[in-house]
Amino acid sequence: MRGAPLPSKTPARRTGYGSRLSFAAGLALTLAIAGFLILPAILSMLAGVTANYFRGLSSGLTLRWVGEVLALYSDTIVLTLGLALATLATTLVLGVPAAWFLVRNPGRASRAIEELLTLPIAVPGLAIALAMILVWGGVGDLRTSWVFILIGHVLFTLPFMMRAVVANLQAIDARTLEEGAASLGAGPWRRFLEVIVPNARPGILAGSLMVVTLSVGEFNLTWMLHTPLTKTLPVGLADAYASMRLEVASAYTLVFFVMIIPLLVAIQWLGGLGAPGGKARR
């Protein structure tokens, strides 16, 4: 904590020797943290396109490893994208009406329901997966189907969709909006579909980006729920980290970055993940 600089906004105060020292210390610490976070990511991206990681970049750049990953693991990439879209569709169908319910009926019962629906974020994915296997593992072909993973992903991501839409509807005072539509004689379903949903679009967009990002990267639940025929990208990554040469593991990670970074940039741009109390209200 010694590195914390003087709390001054006046530039004149910052010319002293002590202030310059504290600026240097603060900068050094912040740069060190940034280096810690960014260096391994850069290393992994480089390793994924380097012919031989041991000999370094001088061994030349190649797309060979990326090609190998696409040949070995393309099914995990397809499944992951499909799962993310199915998760998104399901959270939209379940989450947007639920959010409208919570905004329309404020009170203790709604808070309890919201708490229950949010609980899957607070409980470790491992525990949820064990519980799901105990009850649903023996029912039909569910255990070996990708739908089993879908259910897990929906449990985990639904709160994010719901909260993003709830925050949006509260911010625009949707209840007053609805009363206006009701006074014009529109029924509840029409009001929901033609007034509420269009006005909740920013929240739905923010929630959707979160849902897709979380689904693409989910591992805690997925590792327990997957079968050899239903491997997602993060599951494949864990495989590759354990058994493949470093270059292949890195190339696979690079593929993952290419999928996830645009989503992260979009989320930051919307201000969702960034500010608590922002649109996505994390």
Added chain:
Amino acid sequence: MRTRFDLLLILPAGLFALAFFVVPMARLALVGASGPEGLGAYFSVVTNARHREVMLATLALSAAVTVATLVLATAAALFLARHRFPGRGLLVAMLTFPLAFPGVVIGFMIILLAGRQGLIGQVSDALVGDKIVFAYSMAGLFTGYLYFSLPRVLITVMSGVETIDPAMAEAARSLGAKPWHVLRDVTLPALKPALVASGAIAFATAMGAFGTAFTLATDIDVMPMLIYTEFTLQANFATAGALAIVLGLVTWAALLVARAFGGASVAAAG
């Protein structure tokens, strides 16, 4: 006034949560008590020496990660909030870049940093002829959770710093307070909600996350790995169930603290 329409709005999500979360968790709780020890399985983190050891190690690891993350992130956030300089935007972007990396990927980042072929080992080998490798141990896991939590805590504390009125610190200083006292008596108290909320999230994540530990080594003694091996290798469903419920209660309690301070709950994303 509830209508049939309201019921139809909440019914799909409600039934889904009931079928795939409430009923399974209740069943898990029952299975947890179905072993030879009965309900005693829920107290095994106190009564069973090995479970107690693992629980204490996990708590210690999570507490250490939380403290280290808070100290580093607060120092960096205060620095970034108070200084404007060229490249600051890029620096903030770099600090928040790993925000949604899953735990497995973070495990790999730690291997690249401190693993057998890692950067730290290569540098230390070249400098002092000794290859430093610590990725596949508790120290590696600590580094991994630090990596996971720093961006999150940093963002929360940075937005907390923005809400502090600079005039307060200015006033304290003009009354003769030393920088350290301004920090202790003005800045940190104002940041308390942000620190408690983001700290609780860091703690819950370190308690319950599984991906990073799984990538680094399967023999690191933390709760999620213990539950995993009890379930898959020993097929000891009762023990695994009871430990999972206990762990879930701990992470839930931590996140309740976070929410009481207005925090968010991106938790076990690892």
